[in-house]
Amino acid sequence: MVSVVLPCFNAAPTLAEAIDSIRAQTWKDWELIVLDDGSSDNSVRIAEAIAASEPRVRVVRSEHVGIVKALQRACGDARGDYIARMDADDLAAPTRLAKQTALMNREPHVALSGTLIEMYGAPIGQGRRRYEKWINGLLSHEDIVRELFIECPLPHPTFMMRREAFDTIGGYQDHGWPEDYDLCMRIFCAGARFAKVPEMLLKWRERPQRLSMTDPRYSDASFRALKRHYLFRSYLKGRPSFHQWGAGEVGKRWLREWTDPSPAAVVDINPRKVGSTIHGIPVIAPQDLPPPGESYVVIAVGARGARDEIRAWLNPRGHKELDHYLFIA
Missing domain, CATH: 3.90.550.10 (Spore Coat Polysaccharide Biosynthesis Protein SpsA; Chain A)
Incomplete structure (x- = not known):
């Protein structure tokens, strides 16, 4: 029944x-x-x-x-x-x-x-x-x-x-x-x-x-809290470090809310942001990412079409979705 x-x-x-x-x-x-x-x-x-x-x-x-x-x-x-x-x-x-x-x-x-x-x-x-x-x-x-x-x-x-x-x-x-x-x-x-x-x-x-x-339980902030909770019980569990990709409007909300642990660095393609810090986290260029498997990458980018563009950059460099990186926005 x-x-x-x-x-x-x-x-x-x-x-x-x-x-x-x-x-x-x-x-x-x-x-x-x-x-x-x-x-x-x-x-x-x-x-x-x-x-x-x-x-x-x-x-x-x-x-x-x-x-x-x-x-x-x-x-x-x-x-x-x-x-x-x-x-x-x-x-x-x-x-x-x-x-x-x-x-x-x-x-x-x-x-x-x-x-x-x-x-x-x-x-x-x-x-x-x-x-x-x-x-x-x-x-x-x-x-x-x-x-x-x-x-x-x-x-x-x-x-x-x-x-x-x-x-x-x-x-x-x-x-x-x-x-x-x-x-x-x-x-x-x-x-x-x-x-x-x-x-x-x-x-x-x-x-x-x-x-x-x-x-309020369905607010954007509540969704992010849920995702952080389960990230550390799944893809980030036992990881010595991780990186975030995305320092735009969506990414900054994530950067503001990480506690401990927080990303080792955040990747952004805007050259004016590279070398700065956002909410205490250093900004690096994509080419400065560690090799695949050395640090997990969580991707918080909200722009339309960005997921395909990021996959096109990461995959040829040996990064495998879910094994090495995950979209969280």
Whole structure:
């Protein structure tokens, strides 16, 4: 069985449509746990009215505890071998659960799968469209891991998790940063695998009030804190030294926030910066980087096209992505 967990808070305008998209699934062996997180609107009454005629829908009332505790409780009530996520303002395609379940059954080493998404709703700017293209372009485990430290490469509302793996890593946890990204990082550090169904199986509603747009836990600073935490538990673990590439706008934010250890130096292509220090860290030219394997390189550059340019510089000089360098922005 697939347990679909759907926490909601004041979601009355969209909740029924989201629930109906689960009821319309071609995969019939599911339960939907709607956890109302202390809504002050009609959300709980809408959910309970649907549950009255649909035994697979369970409604759990809660005082307002926030997204992480709501997810913890809903997942704790789940009875399925798989746990899938759903948001109260999104729409699942009718074959979503069937196709993700087939993938998980076919690939027993996959702990977490997702799907492609289509953004809709409020006007969507070029930046969000680029993000949609980026996240939909990461399909294989290798693609996802390669870009894991850039951003969360699987959209949270598309998650389907193997219950055993979910429990093994400790489920959702609250560290003051994005709970979905944190879960992905712990799955990665545990050595488990990711996958993605290469089809658009979720319509992801854009709206200014979306939690990921308003809550401090999803701020840029919170993302960087999460990445630093897991860098020192993965690629930088046990490294005697590391370098940062990038002293522009994005790179300076990273340089300001490193504590101990911090980069031995920061690489930048601007000759006016080379030889100076930024937040106490010396700036060097690319050609002054140590040889491959001597010092790991984390790359914090936000300019469009910069990743390909940096790969084109590093790879011919013997640097191998993930083994010797990693993009973190």
